[in-house]
Amino acid sequence: MTTTSLTPPAGEPWPEAGDFPPPQPPSASAPEGAAAERTTHSPLFPEFPLPPVGPKGPASWAGRLRTLPARSLRGRAEDPRWVRPALLALLAATAVLYLWGLSASGWANAFYAAAVQAGSQSWKAFFYGSSDAGNFITVDKPPLSLWPMALSARVFGLSSWSLLAPQALMAVGTVATLYATVRRRFSPLAGLLAGVALALTPVAALMFRYNNPDALLLLLLTLAAYGLVRAIEAAGTRWLVFTGVMFGLAFLTKTLQAFLVLPAALLIYLVVAPTGLWRRVRQLLAGGLAMVLAGGWWVAVVELVPASARPYVGGSQDDSFLSLTFGYNGLGRLNGNEKGSVGGGAHNRIPAGVQAVVGGGPGGAPAGGPPGGMRGGGGWGETGLTRLFDGNIGGQITWLMPAALILLLLGLWATRRHARTDSARAAFLVWGGWLISTALTFSFMSGIFHQYYTVALAPAVAALVGMGVDGLWRARHRLPYAAVLAATLAVTVVWAYVLLGRSAQFLPWLRPAVLAGGLLAAVALLAAGPLAAGPLGARLAHRADGGPSGGEGTGLGHPDGARASGRRLAGRLTAVAGLVGAAAALGGPAAYAVETVNTPHQGSIVLAGPSVAGGFGPGGGKGRGAKGGGAAPWLNGRTATPPQDGGRAGRQGGHGTPGGRGTPGGHGAPGGSHGVPGGMNGLPGGQGGAGGMGGMGGLLSGTKVSEEAAALLKQDADQYRWAAATSGSQNAASYQLASGVPVMALGGFNSSDPSLSLSAFQEYVREGKVHWFLGGGSRRAVGGGETAGTNAAHTANGRGGGSAESETAQIEAWVESHYTPRTVGGATFYDLTQPPTS
Incomplete structure (x- = not known):
């Protein structure tokens, strides 16, 4: 591979379009497992070179990278020396952020914590995912996500830290895998930016510090994306089998949610893999078989073992894991007919007060309309294309989603004339397929939907942002590309301004700072590159260097020298604008992520970031059907003392429903009817230190x-x-x-x-x-x-x-x-x- 400098020598013109041939994909006859071609040019815009390689060049490093420790510390031979230290610093910062104060949340979700405790006491409970060591009933998910936590509890003893530390370490693994996947075809900048964006996603900061199955699900799906990208590069059967295994293990983590991105993955490989059609079909069949074996062996055991010899399958209505998979955890989530669920099926209508907590409620409902003014989502929020951007859902995940959608379109447009097997376009298809299929499912599903489900979108959003910004950054000296980069930044900070406005009491100075800094950086990016590369930039650079107006005697008066100096000025200006723009774009989610880390969370309904006005469910603040006050903090899944007056709590929660009677719960339970929320006996309140929370x-x-x-x-x-x-x-x-x-x-x-x-x-x-x-x-x-x-x-x-x-x-x-x-x-x-x- 040849070394190409980003800045041409003085006196030489800047490379124009067509000076470099477009990167060619690996040959269809390339041996299986062959590495992708290492191009020195931008995957999106081949006329623009990537940054130069390290000063010693790849040849001198070739013999020194044969051992795994050396490769881990130095990275690729062609990478600049700063790349691997930057990656290690990112992973260390992610570990510190996610491990910081980890025990503050106690048992977090007690439902899964109890199953971890049971698994640390009984190997039978470990295998089945039982809620108790007596093996009466299982949790309503497969047990794979419980196994790392239960093993940690067996080694270190059961504690909040041993319970949650494996989840935080999964965040480090997911960030590293995302970096490696994006870096396969794009520059180190793209991989690092994607990793930072993922680590600072608020809902990721919540779920990678929580004991729900989503942390392991995200790690496995990101590994599946890595395997798919590797398989597409050279039609590698082994990597496709690896992808199938990851999907199968993801199924054993959270059943059918693991397969939301599977149809897109199958179609992408079938279309773009660089080999013959029938070989592609055979490879997909091999990957499918690997998926079935990896995800089906445990299911087969559960279905074949007599019911009297194993615990009851929790969440099912007939003690069958298959019916749980395709009913309560499957189609029921899409159409809302979740028999056995709160709010699902004919036997389980949501009581009015309970509906006030999970979303909606009778207060403020229009005549003849659904409770709480909902459309199609029942008690789980309003469905539609804007669902993920509304209320308290938007602050969980959508900070960078508008940018990701813009950059997805850009990537597909920029690679429209590339070969069918082009790996850069394939990368946009893989992550874009993940984002679109998952987002549409979440937007229109009528069954149980919690805000934290949106963590499944985080890797796709982060990858698209990293790849798209990398391509535009390489092409920023061309006005059209600079305009797209500036517009993307402007849209991002305007949307951040809107999201921050939903939590007006949270860091009030941050909202105008993000908007002003981002818009100024967008203007600078739009102007600095194209103008500094032209005559005006040359004159400004000449004056900045102290030369006379004409430039005689300085060397800068020469047109080529002036252009080179203008480019140096452009580099300085755009570097500053880029740093300011990145800080503005990531300022909002970073603040939400830090707030999430510093706030203990407990229960099964949890939210990232501060309480906001609008939305549904806990922390909703303003209901769909009626105005309300700020969200009650204890409803945000956080550790806070609930008010004793259930009626007052109902009004403070502002979910559009009147509060209940607020009477103390029976048998000393906090809250009416053993902690049942408002409308039945008030929101949790009342006297007594213990009691049922059924x-x-x-x-x-x-x-x-x-x-x-x-x-x-x-x-x-x-x-x-x-x-x-x-x-x-x-x-x-x-x-x-x-x-x-x-x-x-x-x-x-x-x-x-x-x-x-x-x-x-x-x-x-x-x-x-x-x-x-x-x-x-x-x-x-x-x-x-x-x-x-x-x-x-x-x-x-x-x-x-x-x-x-x-x-x-x-x-x-x-x-x-x-x-x-x-x-x-x-x-x-x-x-x-x-x-x-x-």
Whole structure:
């Protein structure tokens, strides 16, 4: 490879279009696994050279990069010396940012934390992803995301740090993988910019410090994109198989969400891979087989093992992982018919107060319209093309999304005449396909949708920004390209100005600073390059160097010398403008990311950044149907003390619904009806230190369990398979994490899974497998009455079929009517080892 300097020698003209041939893709006959051609010119605009290589050149480094440590420290032979230190600094900064104060969030999402605890105590619970070491029921996702955390807990002991540190390290791996993927075809600048953009995405700063499955999902999908890019370069079967394995493992992380980008990936490879059509088809079949094996082996085990020998599949209505995959976690997410979910299916209409929390609500709804003025999203927000930009969703992910869409169009336009197999266009197709397919799905899905789902867009947005800005930066001395670069920056800072306006109390000086700095940088980028490269720039450079007006005797009066000096001035001006523009574009998301890192988060509904006005769900501030005040901070998934007056909290939350009665929760629970949000017995508030947080209340935060209650659960716990039983996984998780002993979660996450019949529970009690029953709120939280529904047919082990509300409610009603309650530390205990009353 030859060395090409970015600036031509003095006296030589600047290279014009056509001086360099366009980069040629690898030959279709290239050996499998061959590296992509290392062009010295911009992948988008071949007439512009890339930065020069290091001073020693590639030849002198060739013999010194044979060992992995040397390659890791030095990087590519053709890279300047600053590239690898910059990458290592980026990865170190990402690790510091994401590991900083990691334990502040405690158990974070107690639902998954309890499963990690169970996996650290029981290998069977580890394999199935059980919520408890007694293996009664699993979480409603495959277990792969739990395994790194459970292994960490086994090695370092169970703690908040050992739980969350693997997630933060996955962020470092994802940033490194994104850099490597973008760097394959573009310059180091593109890879570094993409990595910085990803690390500073607010929702990424949230989810890579949280114990939800999204962190591992993002790492695996980014690895899949890397494998796909490598496979496209030279039609490599091995890399396509690697891609299939990554997709399969991503399926074992979060089921069908892993496949949102799969159709685009298949189509892209089928069209652009540099080999024959039938070989492409065979390769895709091999990759598909690898995906099925990587993602299907665990599913096969679960489906083939008898139900009596494994835990119940949480989230399903028939104890089948396949139905969970294609129902509750699959098509139900798209069409909203999620039987067994809060808000899904005929059995699970969202109560008014619960709907006020998850989104929408009766207040302010137009006549004849859906609750809360929603369109198509039910209780999960308004659907449509603007959904991701609205309310509190926009601040999670969309800071750079307008720029990413603009640069995607630019990349496809710039490569329109390149060969079918051009790897630069393929890179834009890979990341653009990821962005478009995922964004459209999130925009129009009618089922459960949380704001943090948008983290799945972060790598695609960051990659497109890095690649597009890199191409425009190389071409910035041409007016059309400078104009596109300036316009992209202007759009970005204007949108940041809008987003920052939704949280007016958050760093009020940042909003005008971002707008002013970004617009000034855009003007400078538009003017500096083209003008400084022309006659005016030459005159300015000449005067700046102290020469006379005519330039005689200085050497600058020569036209070529003046042009060279003008280019030097252009380089200085554009460098400053570029730094200012980057700071303005990243200032908003960086501030949100730092705010996210510095704020503890707990519960199943969490948001990045400060509370904002507008949007749906927690932290929404202003409801769709009616005006409201600022968002209640405790609704943002953060650790804060909820107000005691449920009615006042409902008004402060501003979700367009009136507050509830605000009465203290039963059995000393914080919040009405064991923590069920407003409209039923008020938003969480009231007195008492412990108590049930079953139903929707557990979505917001876990239950505070007193030391007395935890100590009572531990007494003689080793004599029972489950120390206690209660309704709802969130409620059970809080007691289990506080005591360290297994707690049976009746009904699963929403208390709506038909996981156990009354007769089967009575058999467990007779066999002495359960010690205590903890008073819960399933009958009120889920919406069923004291004897709602009818008894359903059950399998031999008491599972499956029928109305889930009636089963959990019947168990609770039977316990309350046959055993004497005992209040300990604000929680209600029923001793199931005592003889029941008639």
